Amino acid sequence: MKKNITIVEVAEKAGVSKTTISRYLNGKFEFMSQDSKEKIARVIEELGYRPNNLARSLKSKRSRIIGVIVSDIGSPFSSILLKGISDCCERYGYGVLITNTNDNPKKERDYILSMLDQRVEGIIVNTTGQNDDFLRQIGKGNVPLILADRAIEEKMFDTIRSADYPITIKVAEHLKQRGFTRVGWFVEPLNNGARILRHKAYVAACKEVLHIEPQVYIMEDKSSLAVEKLVQQFIDANGSERKAIYTANGVVTLHIVKALQRMGIHCPDDLGLCGFNNWNWTELVGGGLTVVAQPSYKIGREAVKRMMFRIHRNHNAAPRLIELECELIVRHST
């Protein structure tokens, strides 16, 4: 159990004061003799000295860590988002403290609090959507909070998300052009900002492009039976029209594809299908799924960039909504 090497030993061995070592560590070479610099470098090397970041952060109030809270770390969306976040943080020399709420609002609150206890310099949240009041509260503090993908009502936080409106219009135009006359939208319960905005976009597209009544199918229950029933409902409700399903996210897409396979329904002849999220398997099933590719990686990257701007340039910038372009990838299912 050998004692840890601290700045004190380094100072002694190098024959200078703690202060000088600290200056060295922080790259403040302006007024330092070449001699000291070299000596310190050598001693640090010899001793294998490494600074204690807890102590540094405690004193300097800069932890160089940002906290990230995702709603489902196991999903491809989150994992690509995290990749964007962690790649970008690395470039800025920041570490990433990650937690996973499983869409549990209580956990979200607890984690935010405990990240603040850790003195993270900023928090990126993919919020459950059930904590608006709490988030507002946190927003009053002085640790920047940025929302990824899921917005909240008020324009209080920087929010980075996909530009759902234009892509939904595009999807509608594509479906129309392919001869689909009825489009049902399948979604999980409308309890977070992403779903709500996507819903608005769908309704708008129905009105402006398709000139039909919106048909929203909410997947309360993701059991095989329930999903099949919902699909069947949509089919039954639209007689002999050419029908297409548009999904709200990758999870829904997956459930729908499974249901269609079990039901023996083929795309695009029996039914059109436009999914959301260009996950790697979408090109493999049924000759390839038409999907909207969401810029998950970019969302992560831009969230970090914005965070760095806020931390280093302007703590009080007006909140911004940054919407990133999606891409429509037309394949076989429409």
Added chain:
Amino acid sequence: MKKNITIVEVAEKAGVSKTTISRYLNGKFEFMSQDSKEKIARVIEELGYRPNNLARSLKSKRSRIIGVIVSDIGSPFSSILLKGISDCCERYGYGVLITNTNDNPKKERDYILSMLDQRVEGIIVNTTGQNDDFLRQIGKGNVPLILADRAIEEKMFDTIRSADYPITIKVAEHLKQRGFTRVGWFVEPLNNGARILRHKAYVAACKEVLHIEPQVYIMEDKSSLAVEKLVQQFIDANGSERKAIYTANGVVTLHIVKALQRMGIHCPDDLGLCGFNNWNWTELVGGGLTVVAQPSYKIGREAVKRMMFRIHRNHNAAPRLIELECELIVRHST
């Protein structure tokens, strides 16, 4: 910019000393009057006081954080692994500092070092496989290091991974029983512990079960053309025998499936295919892929459990290799 509330203010307001507050925070109620306890609780509530974890960790040398280093945070394997790790850490009241190396050995070293600087209490690594010497070095320190999925040669670290040998035997028996007489194994370059052990298992299965020569196809290059060429090679090399491909991991599976689709090869008639990793799409393609389900979530969970054991019960326990059972899921492709 209002000053942060510290233990000192709480102490003053509650009319007790810092020590008593500290005792309260750490749940040391044994010798504390009911009166103090209640007063403190009230004051903390009123002030909205939250302890500074940096200070706590600095003093107590217990950060309650463990570091996790994955080789590709964007892959389903990592993301499920992380889910297992973070769910389990939560139960123990630990936070998770995550970094992603993109299989870059230099980054792996840097991250390990900077996690030590953060005074994480333990590190879980899904190592690139290119840092054995460095890892040995770190192993001599007093922060436990645990390997997830990818082992290193020496038995120096706790290692949690899938039990590749028995499942590979089972796969071989299954393929044999289905009438396949030649089995090629497709893998990325053999540069990490997981691949090497899986390779051994495959060679053993060829000898003990299939009684054939092993045929290892290394995917140096994952371009469409290169993969197709490799597949074609395997086919050409085995004339009219009944041939099956066995893949080493999910990424390889994906590339093979794509190649087969492009080449118009159908499973199981033209070629058998047994994949690795039961990712959610494997049941969707070509009537369902036969796969080995790897216990990614459990690997994460067990790694954390072992870490907690090491941290709290026995810092010097002998390194253990924990192999978790895989499951063969037979579907349509074999």
Added chain:
DNA sequence: ATGAAAGCGCTAACAA
């Protein structure tokens, strides 16, 4: 160009 000294917010040995 360098150093002395005063903390950052907390914990824990020791004393009472």
Added chain:
DNA sequence: TTGTTAGCGCTTTCAT
């Protein structure tokens, strides 16, 4: 049952 006190390892002001 509670408080006093000396740090944890570093940064930073101020002085030289």
